Amino acid sequence: MWIYEKKLQYPVRVSKCDPKMAKYLIEQYGGADGELAAALRYLNQRYTIPDKVIGLLTDIGTEEFAHLEMIATMVYKLTKDATPEQLREAGLGDHYADHSFALFYHNAAGNPFTVTYIQAKGDPIADLYEDIAAEEKARATYQWLIDMTDDPDLQDSLKFLREREVVHALRFREAVEMLKEHQDSRHPY
Template identity: 60%
Template structure:
């Protein structure tokens, strides 16, 4: 069961409208290395974890990722606030508008919709944990690309925070991977 807390994990207060950045950033919602894929991947993989440490870690990191989806969505919401149809069209979001209006939708930066195949589960704890280590590294790399694309401190500060979370998660998965390898789980 989950419990909603009425706050973001890290505050988002973006003052400047930036539709281009919103278009790039949405990939951390609906892209292959995004937060939605991460949350669903870990929460889906936990059922085949072989011991208490794995069941707990996948549940708790998966839960934190749900909070990161919310941070990304908050950023996109604030970056697009008050945008006109013409402005949306100018940055290539006319297609998004025609399908979703001013609503959010999980796509990557090219507008491709979220694909459940991103979840990647084999049921083999070593394969799944190394998948997750790679996923955290890929998400870190995408956050770095996004930081490079932004010149707004209100955006960059949040991305630096989220990037650092990928670093910590990677290390926790790695610890568990190494322990499972020694224990001979497969």
């Protein structure tokens, strides 16, 4: 089970009215290497991985949901006071036609989220390598998002999220090292 704290992991402040940025940020909401994909990927892998790394997957998978909430907050703030006409000008006319002001899990190009973005092979090494790759790709996405805004407050939150990808990638690489060494103490060979 989870316990919810009604606050964001890191503050989200958006100081520039830029609805178009919401269209790009949604990549990290419902994109292939977004926070939803990350959370679902890690939490699902926990059942078929050695016990030693289950806790790591729980912790990081949970944190990804906290990141998802931060992205949602950014998108909401950037769009909530826009008129349909402004959304249209921002390239969000398609989104408004289908969802009005609701958020939806799709990527920056409008492709709906699909679980085919993630995999579970059941081979611990293969699964952890997917996790490492996903973290590096998410780090790159945050870089391109930071490049696309000049709002220092939005950049600040995005830089926090980018740094978490850097840390998570290292934690997963440490998990690989643990699994390389690990031998069941009950059956030494």
